Amino acid sequence: MLTADNQPRPPYKTYQEWYQNQDPAHLIQKSRDAENIFRKTGITFAVYGHADSSEKLIPFDIIPRVISAREWRKLAQGIEQRVLALNAFLDDIYHKQEIIRAGRIPRALIENNDAFLPEMIGFKPPGGVYTHIVGTDIVRTGEDQFYVLEDNARTPSGVSYMLENRETMMQMFPELFTMNKVQRVEDYPYLLRQSLASLAPPGCKGKPRVAVLTPGIYNSAYYEHSFLADTMGVELVEGSDLRVIDGKVKMRTTRGYEAIDVLYRRVDDDYLDPMTFRPDSALGIPGIMDVYRSGNITIANAPGTGICDDKAIYSYMPEIVEFYTGRKPLLENVPTWRCTEPDSLKYVLEHLEELVVKEVHGSGGYGMLVGPTASKKERADFAEKLKSNPSNYIAQPTLSLSTVPILVNKGIAPRHVDLRPYVLVSDKVKIIPGGLTRVALKQGSLVVNSSQGGGTKDTWVLED
Amino acid sequence: MLGRTANGLYWMFRYIERAENIARLIDAGMRVSLTRAGSSDEDWAGVLQSAGVREAYDEVHDTMTAANAIDYLLRDTANPSSVMSCIDSGRNNARMVRTALTRETWEATNECWIELKQLLSRKVKAADLPEAIDVIKRRAGLIRGAFHGSMLRNDLYNFSRIGTFIERADNTSRILDVKYYVLLPAVSQVGSSLDNFQWESILRSVSAHRSYGWVYDAEYRPSNIADFLILNRRMPRSLAYCFEKITSNLGYLAEDYGERHKAHDTAAAIRNMLKRGSITDIMDQGLHEFLKDFISHNNKLSAEISEGYRFYQ
Numbered sequence: 001m002l003t004a005d006n007q008p009r010p011p012y013k014t015y016q017e018w019y020q021n022q023d024p025a026h027l028i029q030k031s032r033d034a035e036n037i038f039r040k041t042g043i044t045f046a047v048y049g050h051a052d053s054s055e056k057l058i059p060f061d062i063i064p065r066v067i068s069a070r071e072w073r074k075l076a077q078g079i080e081q082r083v084l085a086l087n088a089f090l091d092d093i094y095h096k097q098e099i100i101r102a103g104r105i106p107r108a109l110i111e112n113n114d115a116f117l118p119e120m121i122g123f124k125p126p127g128g129v130y131t132h133i134v135g136t137d138i139v140r141t142g143e144d145q146f147y148v149l150e151d152n153a154r155t156p157s158g159v160s161y162m163l164e165n166r167e168t169m170m171q172m173f174p175e176l177f178t179m180n181k182v183q184r185v186e187d188y189p190y191l192l193r194q195s196l197a198s199l200a201p202p203g204c205k206g207k208p209r210v211a212v213l214t215p216g217i218y219n220s221a222y223y224e225h226s227f228l229a230d231t232m233g234v235e236l237v238e239g240s241d242l243r244v245i246d247g248k249v250k251m252r253t254t255r256g257y258e259a260i261d262v263l264y265r266r267v268d269d270d271y272l273d274p275m276t277f278r279p280d281s282a283l284g285i286p287g288i289m290d291v292y293r294s295g296n297i298t299i300a301n302a303p304g305t306g307i308c309d310d311k312a313i314y315s316y317m318p319e320i321v322e323f324y325t326g327r328k329p330l331l332e333n334v335p336t337w338r339c340t341e342p343d344s345l346k347y348v349l350e351h352l353e354e355l356v357v358k359e360v361h362g363s364g365g366y367g368m369l370v371g372p373t374a375s376k377k378e379r380a381d382f383a384e385k386l387k388s389n390p391s392n393y394i395a396q397p398t399l400s401l402s403t404v405p406i407l408v409n410k411g412i413a414p415r416h417v418d419l420r421p422y423v424l425v426s427d428k429v430k431i432i433p434g435g436l437t438r439v440a441l442k443q444g445s446l447v448v449n450s451s452q453g454g455g456t457k458d459t460w461v462l463e464d
Numbered sequence: 465m466l467g468r469t470a471n472g473l474y475w476m477f478r479y480i481e482r483a484e485n486i487a488r489l490i491d492a493g494m495r496v497s498l499t500r501a502g503s504s505d506e507d508w509a510g511v512l513q514s515a516g517v518r519e520a521y522d523e524v525h526d527t528m529t530a531a532n533a534i535d536y537l538l539r540d541t542a543n544p545s546s547v548m549s550c551i552d553s554g555r556n557n558a559r560m561v562r563t564a565l566t567r568e569t570w571e572a573t574n575e576c577w578i579e580l581k582q583l584l585s586r587k588v589k590a591a592d593l594p595e596a597i598d599v600i601k602r603r604a605g606l607i608r609g610a611f612h613g614s615m616l617r618n619d620l621y622n623f624s625r626i627g628t629f630i631e632r633a634d635n636t637s638r639i640l641d642v643k644y645y646v647l648l649p650a651v652s653q654v655g656s657s658l659d660n661f662q663w664e665s666i667l668r669s670v671s672a673h674r675s676y677g678w679v680y681d682a683e684y685r686p687s688n689i690a691d692f693l694i695l696n697r698r699m700p701r702s703l704a705y706c707f708e709k710i711t712s713n714l715g716y717l718a719e720d721y722g723e724r725h726k727a728h729d730t731a732a733a734i735r736n737m738l739k740r741g742s743i744t745d746i747m748d749q750g751l752h753e754f755l756k757d758f759i760s761h762n763n764k765l766s767a768e769i770s771e772g773y774r775f776y777q
Contacts, residue, residue, distance in 0.1 A: 041567075042559070042574045217559045226562035236563045240777060241468050252467045254619060254773040255721050 011066040011462055014179050019063075024411060031062050031407055034168050043164050045450060046220040058161065059455035061406040064169060064176075065417060065437045069183075069464040072433060075146055078331035079136050079421060080429045081321060086153055086308050087425065088324035090130040094120045094304065104319045109312055114361070117269060117304035119276055123293055125302045127199040127426065132264075132300035133192070134423040135159070135435075138331070140402045147332045147399060148317070149418060153308035154301060155266055158436040158456075159422050160224040163188060163231075165458040166434075181463040183433035188422065189231035191432070192264075195424040199298050200261045208261040210234045211251065213242075215267050215283050220451075225266050239267075244287035249297045262298040263288075269303045311360040311394045312338055334399065340391035348395040349386065352379045355395040356446070357386065370446060372398055398446060404457070406439060416440045418448050419459065433461040465564070467774035470623045472561035474775070477627035479554035480573075483547045484604040485635040489514055490537050491597050492668040496661075497530055508533035514642045514669065517545050534593065539584040547600055548584045551577050564620045568610040576603035619720055622713040623773070629713075630766050633706035634759065639669045640693055641755040647686035648751065660684050666693075670701040690751060691743040703758065704738040710765075711735045717773075725772030730765045734758075 008016040035057060038044075044055040067075075092099055093110050100107045110116055135156025137149040166185055170177055193210060200208035214225035216238050229236035241251045242260070250257035265272065271281040276289040291297050307313060313320075315336035321329040337344035337355075348355060357369040369382040386393055403414035421435035437459040438448035448454040493511040505528045512518040512533055520543060525532050539548045555577040562570060579599065588596045615621050640647075646662040663684045667673040670693065679696070680688045697704045711731045718724045746754050770776060 039578065040571055040575055042562075042570065217556060222559070226559070230563040235466055235469075237466065238468065241466050252774050252777070254465050254467055254470045254623075254717075255723070256774070 011068040011071075011460075015064065015066060015176070018176060018179060019412075027062065027407055028409065030172055031060075034060050034062055034172060037168050037171070038164070041164070043160070043223055045223065046218065058450045059441060059453075060165065060168065061439055061441075061455050061457045062169070062172070063405050063407050063412065064458040064460045065404045065419075066180075066460045066462065067434075069462055071144060072183075072461045074144060075138065075331070075421070076431045076433075078146065078148075078329070079138075079423060079431055081325055081327070081330050082136065082148065082151065082317070083131065083134050083423050083425060083429055085317075085321040085324045086134070086151060087128075087130050089320050090153075090302070090305055090308065091124070091128060092324070093307070095122065095124075099320070099323055102323070104323055105313075105316050109316075110307070113307055113310060113313075115269070115304070115306035115310055119289060119293070120302070120304035125199075126201050126295070126298045129199055129425050130302040130305050131308070132196060132199065132302075132425055134425065135420045136423065138419045138421065139399060139417075140419070141399050142402060145332075147334050149334060150311075151308050151314065151317070152420070154306040155268070156420065156422065157221045157224055157266075158420055158438075159188060160227040161456050162422065162432075162434060162436045162459070163227075165436075165456060169458045180460065182460045183463055185432050185434045188432050189228065191424055191430055192228070193232040193234065195426040195430065196262045196264055196298070196300055198426045199300070201295050201298055203296065204261045209259065210262045210264065211237045211260045213237055213239070213263050213265040213267055215239075215271070219266075221266065228264070239271075239281075239283045239285050242285040242288070244285065244291055247291060247294060247296055249285060249288055249291050260297065262300065264300045269306055272299075272303060311336070311358055312340070312391075315394060334396045337395040339386060339393040339395060344395075345386070345390045348393075349383055352383060354397060356398055357382060357393055357395045359392055360394055361392075366451070370398070373444070373446075401446065404437070404439070406441070406455075406457070413443070415443070416446050416448070417457070434459040465619055467776070469561045469564050470619070470773050471770065471775035472557045473564060473620060473623045474627035474630075474769070476554050476557035476561065476573075477624045478631040479550045479557065480604055480607055481628050481631040482545060482635065483550035483554065484601060485632070486515055486537055486545060486547050486550065487597050487600040487604075488671055489639070489669050490534060490593075492665050493530075493533070494593060494597075495668055496665050505529055505533075510642055512537070514639045515545055516638060517543055531590070535587055538588060538596070548580060551580050566610070566614040568614045569607065572603075572607040572610040576607055579603060619717060622716050625713045626710055626769060629706040629709045630762060630769075632701055633703050633710075633762050636670060636693055636701050636703060636706070637755050637758050637762070639666060640690070641752060641759070644751045644755060647690050648747075663689050672699060672701065675699065687743050687747060690747065694746065695738060695741060695743060697739075704735075707731065707735040707738055714769075725768065727765055727768035727772050730761065730768055734761055734765065 038057050038060060044057055046055060089099065099105050100110060131153040133156060135152040135158065137152060139147050139149055141147060162185055196210050197208040210232065211234050212225055212229040214222060214236055216222065226236055235251065237251050242249055243252065243257065245257055248259045249263065250259050267283050270278045271283040273284050273286060273289040274281045275286045288297070292299055315338055317333050318329050337348050339345045339348055348357065353371045355371045357371070359367045369378065371379065401416045404417050405412040406415045417437050417439045419435050419437050422432045424430040437457045438450070439455050439457055440446055440448045441453060441455045489511050493508055496507045508530055509518060509528050512521050515537060517536070521533065521536050524542065525536070536543055537546055540546045541549055543549060555573055558565060558570060558573045580603065583596055583599055611624065643662060643666050663686070664673055666689060667676050672692065676689070676692055679692065692699055692702065694703050696702045697708060699705055714728050714731050718728055
């Protein structure tokens with residue numbers, strides 16, 4: 001929030017003035033009020049393996065993160081470029097595979113990848129869109145300096161927190177929103193529904209019927225699934241509600257079976273269709289892939305997009321962006337060592353104490369090593385894992401992330417954050433101004449995942 | 465509307481209704497132990513039986529004590545009909561149908577669960593029991609209030625109401641059935657203090673000891689008590705009242721959807737039987753037989769509703 005000479009950075013100026021006139025005890029109380037709002041509303045997530053406390057609150061920090069309109073524009077351009085490149089990449093690898101033939105990406109990395117779905121080869125999803133919803137993870141390292149951490153093209157979560165955080169802030173501090181001109185995020189559900197409906201299958205007559213597919217109430221993101229269905233005004237369905245009848249996917253209603261045109265699915269590819277993928281899955285809809293391939297339903301995001309979330313693919317993103325857009329990437333990639341390459345592996349093993357090592361298919365902050373904060377033994381143990389299966393890992397330097405203020409008992413303190421803006425893709429790319437700011441609540445920590453004790457904040461993009 | 469959503473709403477309201485009725489049963493049981501000299505432990509056996517968990521209780525407890533019975537009814541999660549289990553299941557169903565509920569209704573349900581989870585996290589001391597019962601009734605009342613004040617009167621509402629009244633009819637008939645013998649004319653000695661006490665306990669279990677006095681001139685008579693709980697159409701926990709509500713809600717669904725199911729005929733038949741029936745006939749026919757029949761018809765209706773509206777695969 002502060003510049004080098006201890007002045008508030010321009011976007012924080014109004015907030016800072018307001019903050020100085022607040023009673024700290026009152027703010028701590030407000031912070032508790034916010035927690036009660038979340039608990040009452042049931043905005044919880046499940047941490048797997050914690051039977052005693054199966055529903056947890058994500059800690060919410062009441063100091064907003066503020067981004068200037070200028071910085072946002074730069075960021076948004078970079079994200080749009082990247083998202084368009086991702087869609088072009090997916091279309092290419094499931095059709096002509098020009099990027100492989102041009103020698104820019106090794107064939108094995110695509111074709112031996114579990115997230116690459118042969119079922120998608122030669123198939124074009126309605127409107128040619130693969131990634132209807134993207135949540136790009138960004139970190140800021142300095143003025144106008146952003147890096148993309150992950151692309152999250154499969155099923156990005158957290159957007160309900162973006163919306164509920166804003167709702168909570170507006171309830172608790174209405175005066176702040178008259179003092180600052182903050183760009184709206186509240187339209188997200190309408191935009192999402194419009195965007196999904198606009199990509200209904202060509203054969204769909206009349207108003208497309210949209211539904212959200214959830215694994216059910218025990219899923220960690222169930223709250224979000226129900227929130228999105230509710231705010232979009234569409235049905236929230238489970239696999240057991242759906243059945244393929246006469247070449248259409250239909251849901252069992254109190255009046256009989258009714259067809260669905262667009263399915264916003266929040267289950268992974270593996271669980272989508274037991275006839276095509278995991279036969280043991282009870283979550284999916286037998287035969288849905290056949291309906292999909294015959295063009296009678298839109299699945300968002302398209303099956304097979306998960307390959308973009310692979311961290312080894314990530315390391316090629318600069319090449320991917322350049323290959324499809326013909327321009328240099330506007331946003332930086334974090335330099336990445338692919339441990340599958342012997343030289344890189346050697347370097348990584350020699351510099352473990354400086355690096356973050358991640359599993360290529362990992363997510364949620366699980367199974368990673370944060371070199372600088374790990375103990376000697378943790379590093380040694382991890383080195384063994386690395387050596388025994390190098391292709392499972394990539395390594396990145398720890399960036400000197402910028403910090404934002406959070407409220408603590410003694411006032412405010414700096415913490416590391418990342419930012420996940422949400423992007424909707426149809427015939428155009430729409431980026432919601434703001435996103436979810438995740439914050440590492442532990443002093444010095446770089447891990448912001450909610451499963452690892454991270455919290456969230458409201459994110460303001462100011463108007464010019 | 466999804467069949468699963470209809471099912472979720474139906475069961476959400478059945479469970480909340482059950483939780484409240486179990487709390488009432490405990491309340492009535494407690495009252496008995498306070499007003500009667502000597503051991504009251506056997507009275508708790510009757511309460512457990514009214515709750516339909518007598519046998520399950522015996523499987524986990526060797527002796528019948530007030531403390532064990534209360535704990536089993538209130539907070540034992542191994543008992544699917546304990547207040548805590550009902551609230552858990554009710555809330556789980558509410559979570560499943562979250563998109564069908566107004567924010568007020570969901571929050572009232574969630575807050576009920578949060579408070580009871582805290583309140584019932586450890587054994588409730590005898591001295592704190594009245595307050596605990598109050599909290600349960602108050603919380604259930606808040607859910608009902610939020611529901612009535614905010615839900616659209618559409619099919620969601622109808623399925624919720626049907627769940628409430630199927631459960632209530634079931635509960636009232638069970639309460640009567642467990643005590644049917646004290647209502648039999650041959651056994652009862654009008655005016656004996658023992659009977660008065662038993663009757664009052666029945667009325668208390670359905671929160672009707674005061675209203676009974678207004679309707680029947682404050683005079684306990686077994687046939688009047690049976691009439692009140694079975695045939696009185698002004699009494700909100702009577703079988704007749706429940707079936708007025710069930711048939712009207714099923715009627716709205718038929719009108720909305722333009723289709724009738726077996727359930728409509730079954731419900732209409734039960735309603736007409738209750739509307740035309742006289743308490744003398746019922747007593748002559750045998751109160752126990754009547755109640756047994758009723759419970760089984762009520763269950764059959766529940767199954768027909770699930771089938772007609774595609775609650776399950």
